[in-house]
Amino acid sequence: MKRNSNVVTLGGNPVTLLGKIVRSGNHAKNFIAVGQDFKPVKLSDYQGKVRIISSIPSVDTDVCAEQTRRFNLEASKLDNVQIITISTDLPTALKRFCAAEGIDKTIVVSDHRETDFGIKYGFLIEEFRQLARGVIIIDQYDMVKYVEIVKEIADQPDYDNAISVAKKLAF
DSSP states (O other): OOBOOOOEEETTEEEOEESOOOOTTSBOOOOEEEOTTSOEEEGGGGTTSEEEEEEOSOTTSHHHHHHHHHHHHHHTTOSSEEEEEEESSOHHHHHHHHHHHTOOSSEEEEOTTTOHHHHHHTOEETTTTEEOOEEEEEOTTSBEEEEEEOSBTTSOOOHHHHHHHHHHHHO
16 A cells, blocks of 8 residues: 655654545546445535535544534535535444534545545545545546645644635636
8 A cells, every 4th residue: 555745643643644645636536435324425426516525534523523513514605515524434423423413414424444535535544544634625527626634633624715715616
C-alpha cells in the first residue's frame, strides 16, 4: 500500500495516510461505501450534482459530530449540492447518531468494509483504520475542485471556504 507524504497529526503526533491523496484538477474516482441500511452507496449515485465529501474519523467524537451537524445545516441552504459524510464507523453507529442528532439533509455513509474511499482518495489513517478529517468538492462533471486535509485531526475544516467553493460551482 502506498504511503503518502502529507503530514497529518493527531494530538501533535504524526499519523500515516495510505493511498494517493486526491488533488484539485483530478478526475474524481468512483467509490463504494455502505449506507445506514447496509446497502451500497456510490459517489456516482449523485452524478450531475456538485458533491461535498465531508470525511471524518468517527461520529463518536465531538469534533466529528460538530462537522456532521454543520454540514447538515449548510445542506438546507445549497441547491444542486449533495453533501456526503463518510467515516469508518459501522452503519448502525451512523444510523443511531443521525437519528439522535436529526441529521437528515446529508447522506452519511460508512467506509468500514473496504475502505474504498479512504484508499482511493488518500485519507485512510494506517495506524487507526479511520479516515483523516477533510473536505473534498467535486463538480457536476466529476472533476475535483477543492481538497482540504485538516493537518491536526482534532481541528475543524474551513467550512466557509468549502461552502463558498460549492456555491460557486452550483450556480
